[in-house]
Amino acid sequence: MAAHTTYDRPVAPARAPAGARRRRRRPTAWIFAGPAAALFALFFAYPLGASLLQSFTTEDAGATHWVGLDQYRRMIHDPAFLESLFNTGIILAVQVPVMIGLALVLAVLLNQSWLRFRGTWRAVYFLPAVTTLVAYAVVFQVLLKTDGGLVNQILGAIGIGQVDWLNSPTWARVSLIASLTWRWTGYNAVILLAGLQSIGKEQYEAAAIDGATTLSTYTRVILPQLRPVVLFCVITSTIGTLQLFDENYVLTRGGPDDATLTPVVYLYKVGFQQLDFGYAAAIAWVVVALIAAISALQYVAFGRERRR
Amino acid sequence: MTALQQAPVRVHPARRAGRYAVRLFLTAGAVVSLVPFLWMAIAATHSTSDLFRSPPPFLPGGRLLDNLARLQDTIGFGRVLLNSVGIAVVHTVLSSLISAMCGYGLAKYRFRGRGLLLGAVLATMMIPFQVLLVPLFQMMASVGWIDSYQAVVLPFLANSFGILLMRQGFVDFPDELLESARIDGSGELRTFYQVVLPCVRPQLGALVIFTFMAQWNSFIWPLLMLNSEDKYTVPVALNTLTGLSHVDYSGLMLGSLLATLPLMALFLLFQRQFVAGLLGGAVKG
Numbered sequence: 001m002a003a004h005t006t007y008d009r010p011v012a013p014a015r016a017p018a019g020a021r022r023r024r025r026r027p028t029a030w031i032f033a034g035p036a037a038a039l040f041a042l043f044f045a046y047p048l049g050a051s052l053l054q055s056f057t058t059e060d061a062g063a064t065h066w067v068g069l070d071q072y073r074r075m076i077h078d079p080a081f082l083e084s085l086f087n088t089g090i091i092l093a094v095q096v097p098v099m100i101g102l103a104l105v106l107a108v109l110l111n112q113s114w115l116r117f118r119g120t121w122r123a124v125y126f127l128p129a130v131t132t133l134v135a136y137a138v139v140f141q142v143l144l145k146t147d148g149g150l151v152n153q154i155l156g157a158i159g160i161g162q163v164d165w166l167n168s169p170t171w172a173r174v175s176l177i178a179s180l181t182w183r184w185t186g187y188n189a190v191i192l193l194a195g196l197q198s199i200g201k202e203q204y205e206a207a208a209i210d211g212a213t214t215l216s217t218y219t220r221v222i223l224p225q226l227r228p229v230v231l232f233c234v235i236t237s238t239i240g241t242l243q244l245f246d247e248n249y250v251l252t253r254g255g256p257d258d259a260t261l262t263p264v265v266y267l268y269k270v271g272f273q274q275l276d277f278g279y280a281a282a283i284a285w286v287v288v289a290l291i292a293a294i295s296a297l298q299y300v301a302f303g304r305e306r307r308r
Numbered sequence: 309m310t311a312l313q314q315a316p317v318r319v320h321p322a323r324r325a326g327r328y329a330v331r332l333f334l335t336a337g338a339v340v341s342l343v344p345f346l347w348m349a350i351a352a353t354h355s356t357s358d359l360f361r362s363p364p365p366f367l368p369g370g371r372l373l374d375n376l377a378r379l380q381d382t383i384g385f386g387r388v389l390l391n392s393v394g395i396a397v398v399h400t401v402l403s404s405l406i407s408a409m410c411g412y413g414l415a416k417y418r419f420r421g422r423g424l425l426l427g428a429v430l431a432t433m434m435i436p437f438q439v440l441l442v443p444l445f446q447m448m449a450s451v452g453w454i455d456s457y458q459a460v461v462l463p464f465l466a467n468s469f470g471i472l473l474m475r476q477g478f479v480d481f482p483d484e485l486l487e488s489a490r491i492d493g494s495g496e497l498r499t500f501y502q503v504v505l506p507c508v509r510p511q512l513g514a515l516v517i518f519t520f521m522a523q524w525n526s527f528i529w530p531l532l533m534l535n536s537e538d539k540y541t542v543p544v545a546l547n548t549l550t551g552l553s554h555v556d557y558s559g560l561m562l563g564s565l566l567a568t569l570p571l572m573a574l575f576l577l578f579q580r581q582f583v584a585g586l587l588g589g590a591v592k593g
Binding site: 186 | 327330331333334337338345347359360361363364406407410413417418421422425428429431434436443444462464466497525527547557561565568571583
């Protein structure tokens with residue numbers, strides 16, 4: 001990348017004294033950019049290319065064979081992979097909208113000027129997001145334990161029977177969705193709150209003078225302006241969902257019956273437990289393609305300017 | 309509401325009721341947010357059998373030191389904590405420095421390959437790092453670095469989020485100041501450390517906290533790289549405990565608590581920088 005020497009010129013200042021910049025300088029820009037550039041080349045560009053190539057190959061008895069698109073074809077008929085996509089779809093369809101909706105409500109409530117100790121509220125709601133990832137999965141494991149876990153004890157006290165939270169496919173999905181929501185709602189609420197705070201007071205006042213109710217002030221005036229921030233939250237949550245690993249790996253190892261399997265947990269199992277590197281690389285590239293496609297879709301759907 | 313109020317605006321009774329409803333809703337949400345933390349703290353001081361008895365314990369018990377001793381026996385928790393701190397500190401210092409320098413280079417210099425580098429930075433933001441897992445694993449295996457600290461720290465040092473955050477901070481730095489430092493005969497690097505860096509303290513603070521937290525939490529890569537128990541980081545060690553046939557739940561809860569406390573302390577100390585970093589230029593505040 002930096003094989004040839006270049007002579008950089010500092011960005012010309014507005015009042016450059018003529019001729020002062022004649023002297024050739026040593027290429028200092030690369031002193032600053034060089035370390036990061038070298039790291040990107042070695043640990044990003046190279047492995048990226050390698051994994052793409054690897055996704056078209058298979059290893060057999062130590063020898064590598066080119067198999068074209070076979071690994072990708074294999075995915076279409078792989079029940080476990082399809083299951084992982086289905087699970088991701090459920091989380092995208094259920095968890096993300098519920099979480100963003102809840103975060104939006106929280107952000108609006110936390111933005112009320114009459115509310116005291118707003119900093120404290122914000123900190124409390126953000127706290128789940130600063131829990132160590134693995135630790136929170138562990139805590140949920142204990143809370144949701146079937147015999148004697150706190151949640152079942154509470155349910156028992158109300159008179160509802162025991163729920164087999166982590167061992168039945170349906171309830172395991174519910175558990176995963178609940179823990180994801182617990183951890184990330186406050187995080188998104190804080191981002192949305194920052195967006196709300198950048199909207200000037202005069203907007204509310206103008207709406208009030210025009211006779212808008214509190215509700216219509218929000219739905220007609222404030223929320224439309226918050227659109228880019230909501231889009232940001234939706235896209236980051238979607239990307240996070242498509243890359244889900246830590247939570248479901250620790251909570252259930254992707255089980256029971258692959259009910260909480262996600263593409264990345266599956267990739268991990270295929271690559272590092274079955275040592276099928278070619279297939280793992282192909283799965284990874286499908287995740288990349290999905291992230292690109294869904295992000296673009298959301299951008300188009302959300303990013304539209306509202307036409308009057 | 310007949311008496312004269314000190315408040316500048318009289319609050320309508322209906323609105324007042326609405327405010328109580330809002331407070332109630334927020335309180336309920338806060339309880340849901342905090343219960344797992346309380347439970348973590350309480351559970352860390354009981355024995356595993358007490359955790360699941362009915363009714364569950366609501367007050368701290370006296371088993372904290374027992375649990376700590378057992379955690380030390382099973383996973384060598386002291387050592388594991390030290391590994392986590394060491395890896396996170398080294399990674400954070402190097403990564404922040406490299407990102408700040410690269411951000412500065414991109415903001416203040418024109419050079420050949422600048423566009424390419426910026427493209428690479430944006431590409432790493434877009435492309436999920438899981439794609440790199442297999443080839444990176446093979447790279448580390450081929451140089452014999454599996455089960456080493458450097459294998460955990462090195463690959464993710466150049467952090468595109470950090471580079472963009474810092475670049476944002478440097479763009480507004482006045483060129484005249486750089487120019488006058490040059491005329492005074494200060495070298496480029498010295499100018500950077502003594503003149504420029506002190507001016508972007510807020511961004512640097514946000515970056516440091518963010519990087520530290522991300523590294524402290526990182527799980528899948530250390531899980532792949534580290535095989536020997538005395539090199540484990542806290543998340544990897546806690547994960548090994550969950551896989552046993554007789555899970556030591558109270559030990560796990562204590563470990564989780566100790567893993568989370570440093571992050572909570574950091575967050576409460578640097579809340580403002582943290583939120584600034586969170587928005588990372590996505591929302592101009």
